[in-house]
Amino acid sequence: MAFRIKMIMPLVALFLVAIGYPLGYSFWLSLTNYRITKPGQTEFVGMAQYQALFDNAAYWEALIVTGTFMVIAVSLELVLGLAIALALRRQVRVRNMTRAFLLSPMFITPIAVGLMFRFLLNPQLGPLDLLLEKLNLSYDYFGPGNAIFTIALIDVWQWTPFMVLLLLAGLESLPRAPFEAAKVDGASPWLTLKSITLPMLSSVLVVAVLIRGLDAMRVFEYVFAITRGGPGTETQTIQYLIYQTGIQFFRLGQASAMAYMVLAIVLVFVIFLFRAINKEARR
Amino acid sequence: MKKRKGGAAAFIAAVTALSLAACASSDTAETPAATETTASETTASETTAAAELTGTVRVLMEGVPDTDVVTALLPEFNKLYPGVTIEIETAAYDQMRDKYVASFQAPESTYDLAIIDNPWMDDFADAGFLSPLDDQIANTPDYNYEDIAAPLRAINEVNAVTYGVPFYNYVLGLIYRTDLLAEAGLPVPTNLDELVSTAQALNTPARAGIAMQPQRGYKIFEEWGNWLFSAGGSIYDENGVPTLDTPEAQKALEAYITAYNSAAPADSLNWGFDEALRSVSNNQSAMMISYNWMLPALNKQNDISGDLAGKFALAPMPGGKQVLGSWNWAIPANASNPDAAWAFISWITSPEIEKARVIAGGAPIRISPLSDSAVAEAGFGADYYAAVAEMLANSQPLSQGPNGEEMIQAVGTELNSAVAGTKSVADALAEAQKQAVNIQGL
Numbered sequence: 001m002a003f004r005i006k007m008i009m010p011l012v013a014l015f016l017v018a019i020g021y022p023l024g025y026s027f028w029l030s031l032t033n034y035r036i037t038k039p040g041q042t043e044f045v046g047m048a049q050y051q052a053l054f055d056n057a058a059y060w061e062a063l064i065v066t067g068t069f070m071v072i073a074v075s076l077e078l079v080l081g082l083a084i085a086l087a088l089r090r091q092v093r094v095r096n097m098t099r100a101f102l103l104s105p106m107f108i109t110p111i112a113v114g115l116m117f118r119f120l121l122n123p124q125l126g127p128l129d130l131l132l133e134k135l136n137l138s139y140d141y142f143g144p145g146n147a148i149f150t151i152a153l154i155d156v157w158q159w160t161p162f163m164v165l166l167l168l169a170g171l172e173s174l175p176r177a178p179f180e181a182a183k184v185d186g187a188s189p190w191l192t193l194k195s196i197t198l199p200m201l202s203s204v205l206v207v208a209v210l211i212r213g214l215d216a217m218r219v220f221e222y223v224f225a226i227t228r229g230g231p232g233t234e235t236q237t238i239q240y241l242i243y244q245t246g247i248q249f250f251r252l253g254q255a256s257a258m259a260y261m262v263l264a265i266v267l268v269f270v271i272f273l274f275r276a277i278n279k280e281a282r283r
Numbered sequence: 284m285k286k287r288k289g290g291a292a293a294f295i296a297a298v299t300a301l302s303l304a305a306c307a308s309s310d311t312a313e314t315p316a317a318t319e320t321t322a323s324e325t326t327a328s329e330t331t332a333a334a335e336l337t338g339t340v341r342v343l344m345e346g347v348p349d350t351d352v353v354t355a356l357l358p359e360f361n362k363l364y365p366g367v368t369i370e371i372e373t374a375a376y377d378q379m380r381d382k383y384v385a386s387f388q389a390p391e392s393t394y395d396l397a398i399i400d401n402p403w404m405d406d407f408a409d410a411g412f413l414s415p416l417d418d419q420i421a422n423t424p425d426y427n428y429e430d431i432a433a434p435l436r437a438i439n440e441v442n443a444v445t446y447g448v449p450f451y452n453y454v455l456g457l458i459y460r461t462d463l464l465a466e467a468g469l470p471v472p473t474n475l476d477e478l479v480s481t482a483q484a485l486n487t488p489a490r491a492g493i494a495m496q497p498q499r500g501y502k503i504f505e506e507w508g509n510w511l512f513s514a515g516g517s518i519y520d521e522n523g524v525p526t527l528d529t530p531e532a533q534k535a536l537e538a539y540i541t542a543y544n545s546a547a548p549a550d551s552l553n554w555g556f557d558e559a560l561r562s563v564s565n566n567q568s569a570m571m572i573s574y575n576w577m578l579p580a581l582n583k584q585n586d587i588s589g590d591l592a593g594k595f596a597l598a599p600m601p602g603g604k605q606v607l608g609s610w611n612w613a614i615p616a617n618a619s620n621p622d623a624a625w626a627f628i629s630w631i632t633s634p635e636i637e638k639a640r641v642i643a644g645g646a647p648i649r650i651s652p653l654s655d656s657a658v659a660e661a662g663f664g665a666d667y668y669a670a671v672a673e674m675l676a677n678s679q680p681l682s683q684g685p686n687g688e689e690m691i692q693a694v695g696t697e698l699n700s701a702v703a704g705t706k707s708v709a710d711a712l713a714e715a716q717k718q719a720v721n722i723q724g725l
Contacts, residue, residue: 036384037410123550124561140550144703147553230499231552232700247381249689250406 030256037250049257059258061233062241063265065148069237070216072152073159077212078205080156081163086193088164089171099168103161110158114225117154142227147235151222159215163208170204171197206277210270217266238262337366338620340627342396343382345610346373349451352645353631359639360630367623369396376400387412392615396624398450399613401438401680402687407613408441409685414614414621415444416628423629430634430649432675435609447611448632451576451646454607454674455509457598458563458578459570460591463490472601475513479538482546485569492546494559494568495539499699500692502555505606506572507698508681510535512604519683525719527694528712536701536708543702552703563595564588572600575671576646579663597670599677607678609648647671686722693718 030049034042053059084102091098105113121141123129132138141150178200182192198205220239223229229236229244238258246255344350350373357369372394374382380403386393387407399407407413420428428436431449439447457478459471463485472478486492496502508518516531526532548554548562560577562568564587578597581588588595599605612628614621630636638652642661652658653672659665682690694715701711719725 036388037406037412039388039410122558123548124558124565124567138549140552142553143550144552144705227553228499229696230699231703232499232705233696234703234705244692248692249686250384 026256027260029253030260032253034253034256035250036252042253045253049254050261052254053257053261058233058236058241059238059261062236062238063262065234065236066217066219066238069148069152069155069219069235070213072149073155073216073219074209074212076152076156077160077163078209080160081167081208082205084160084164085167085171086197088168102164105158106161108158110221111225113154113158114222117157117222118226121150142231144231144234147227147231151219151227151235154222154226155216155219159212163212166204166208166211167201170201170208174200203277206273210273214266214270217262333363333626334365336364336623336626338395338623339368339370340395340620340623341370341372341393342398343372343374343379343386343394344398345376345379349610349645352640352643355643356631356636356640359636360627363630364623364626367626369627383407384412387615387617389617391619392617394615395618395620396627397613397615399447399611401607401609401611402682402691404438404447404611405441405683405685405687408444408446411616413446414616414618415446416448416614416625417445419625419629420445420448423625425634426629427634427651430651431632432648432650434607434675434678434680435648438607438609438680439611439613447613448628449648450610450612450632452607452609452648452675453574453576453646454671454678455505455572455600455605456575456670456674457570457600458573458581458595459598460485460563460594461596462594463569471596471598474601475510475535475538478510478513478601479542479546482542482570486546490566491548491562491568492570493542494554494562494571495543495547495551496555496559496572497539497543497547497552497699497702498555499553500695502695503698503702504681504691504695505608507535507539508606509572509600510539512606512679513600513602514538515602518679518681523684524725525690525716525723527719528709528716532712533708536698536712539698540702540708552699560587564591566591574646575674576644578667579644582663597667599670599674603673604677604679605674607675607680609680647675650675682723684723684725686724690719690722693722 031044031046032042033045033049088095088099088102108116120126121128123138129138140146174197178196179192182196187195218239219237220243223235223237223240224243227235229240242255242258242262245258246252344353350371354371360369361367379398380400383394383397383399387410397413399413420426432452435449435452436445439445439449457472464471464481467481467484469481469484470477472481482492484492496506511518511532514531514535516529516535517526520526543551548568551558551562554562556573559568559571559573563571564581575597578595580586581591581595582593584592586592612632614624614628618624631640632648634649634651637647637649638655638658641647641652642658647653647668650672653668653675656665659668662668681687697706697711697715697718700706701708706714
């Protein structure tokens with residue numbers, strides 16, 4: 001065996017144990033009817049769990065809810081993140097303190113953020129409701145039609161700083177010459193943004209959206225801490241459904257199939273996205 | 284679940300008083316000499332056996348005041364069983380089931396003693412996770428198992444085998460403000476229509492008529508189940524088949540939605556136990572349907588209700604029947620020290636210790652303490668215990684049979700959809716019925 005192959009073997013071994021085994025075992029579970037409360041009655045069912053998902057309305061509804069959440073949250077995070085990053089790039093005083101303060105939400109564990117907003121938005125305890133009450137207004141944050149937006153806004157609060165971090169790093173790595181040339185030519189800030197900044201930042205933007213999009217697919221904690229999927233099934237995201245199926249209802253085989261189907265969908269999405277990026281880059 | 288804080292001092296005093304009372308009664312009892320000899324021999328051998336029993340009993344419990352009451356009892360247990368150590372680990376509700384399931388499947392259980400919520404009982408028993416307890420119950424002297432409320436005993440029986448002994452009940456009832464009802468000149472509601480009209484009559488701009496708990500899943504089903512019973516409906520028929528799309532269920536859900544829209548706090552669709560309790564204790568709502576043991580907590584001086592303490596009363600649900608829940612002691616099939624675990628179960632649920640536990644604030648499981656004047660005097664009053672006795676006698680759990688947790692969540696989702704207005708009452712109930720039948724394989 002070549003030396004370079006030998007050198008990589010520890011990493012491969014670690015990968016197989018730490019990642020390969022759980023993935024392989026959960027895939028095996030997805031091919032069985034394994035139920036935690038039915039020990040000794042597990043049977044190999046092949047692709048039956050996957051086929052059943054196509055008729056499982058709750059599964060597809062949860063995927064749509066998750067997709068809706070992802071689009072709302074990531075769009076807002078992108079716009080806000082870019083605006084804040086552009087502003088921070090021009091900041092002169094107390095730069096470090098401002099950046100540290102802005103980044104702080106993403107260092108809080110999401111379940112704590114969920115609980116925090118559960119109380120902040122509570123009509124009995126929350127300061128926002130108190131303020132609205134004084135203005136003779138009211139808003140049902142977790143009511144029908146509103147809950148998914150509220151959950152998405154909580155995500156925006158926590159993860160916009162991540163977008164800021166990525167975009168600011170991207171902005172600060174851009175060459176200065178095109179911007180100086182644009183300034184000399186008298187280009188407006190909007191034109192500079194549209195014609196120089198955004199095109200030059202496109203690869204960073206794509207990566208940022210991709211990372212945040214994939215991360216948003218995993219949303220669970222806010223739902224668990226606040227809405228438990230309600231009202232009705234309006235905030236029942238795919239991760240919450242998988243948790244309920246596997247952990248709460250003990251059907252680990254079915255939950256594994258659900259998770260693998262999500263993985264397949266995400267992989268297809270990512271492959272198409274990267275192909276599109278590569279095609280764009282070759283132009 | 285949250286409840287009042289148990290008083291350790293009250294508990295110790297109660298245990299001492301009850302022990303003295305037991306000694307006094309045995310001293311004065313007029314029994315034949317032969318029987319006395321046999322009894323004393325039995326007692327001596329039991330005491331010796333208790334003293335010789337050794338080991339550690341590890342148990343996972345929910346971090347609630349009932350656990351504190353049990354913890355306060357442990358020194359008394361160790362006077363009788365000096366060789367047995369009870370190690371209590373506490374966890375939040377959501378963690379408990381996961382930890383137990385993992386432990387039950389290990390070659391040797393992490394826990395020698397478990398507390399099981401009633402929706403889990405059938406699944407855990409069917410899976411072989413729990414040890415049958417019929418022999419231990421039958422062979423424990425003076426245990427008086429029949430004194431435990433029948434609906435609570437029934438929760439622990441799966442296919443005619445007993446897998447658990449009740450730890451504490453959480454039967455629900457109507458908690459209301461006596462002063463507000465008197466001001467309005469209204470009686471305690473006795474039927475569903477009166478419940479709605481009373482809530483509406485008590486509703487003012489400053490205070491809601493009734494704090495409700497329509498949160499998706501367990502909470503709404505647990506609350507609405509009481510409305511269903513009040514409407515004359517049932518969750519299952521006599522053959523154990525769900526009956527959730529009946530005219531009674533329709534009436535109950537329509538009444539529930541009417542009350543929510545006209546007499547509940549605004550924007551409370553996501554409310555559960557904590558929010559409803561906070562609303563009632565802060566003078567923001569006049570009534571709520573909640574656990575019976577919330578009444579002493581609400582009426583406790585200088586506690587959660589402030590100046591409102593003493594103004595709350597408990598009544599059975601209009602119509603007389605209510606939803607029952609219970610936590611239950613059980614021994615994992617793979618427990619390493621089942622004898623010591625049973626010694627603790629049989630001690631903590633024994634008639635004498637039950638009285639002390641109830642006086643200290645534990646939710647009762649036995650009937651006899653509820654009519655005991657000593658308990659009423661040292662505890663929370665005869666009226667409260669009479670109401671609890673009446674409620675326990677006519678109560679039923681949300682689920683029976685397999686997959687109880689899933690069935691409850693599915694029905695609770697449909698009910699919440701109806702209250703949110705995203706489904707019609709008829710559609711929600713039809714779907715609830717369909718899912719309940721499907722999930723429970725009926």
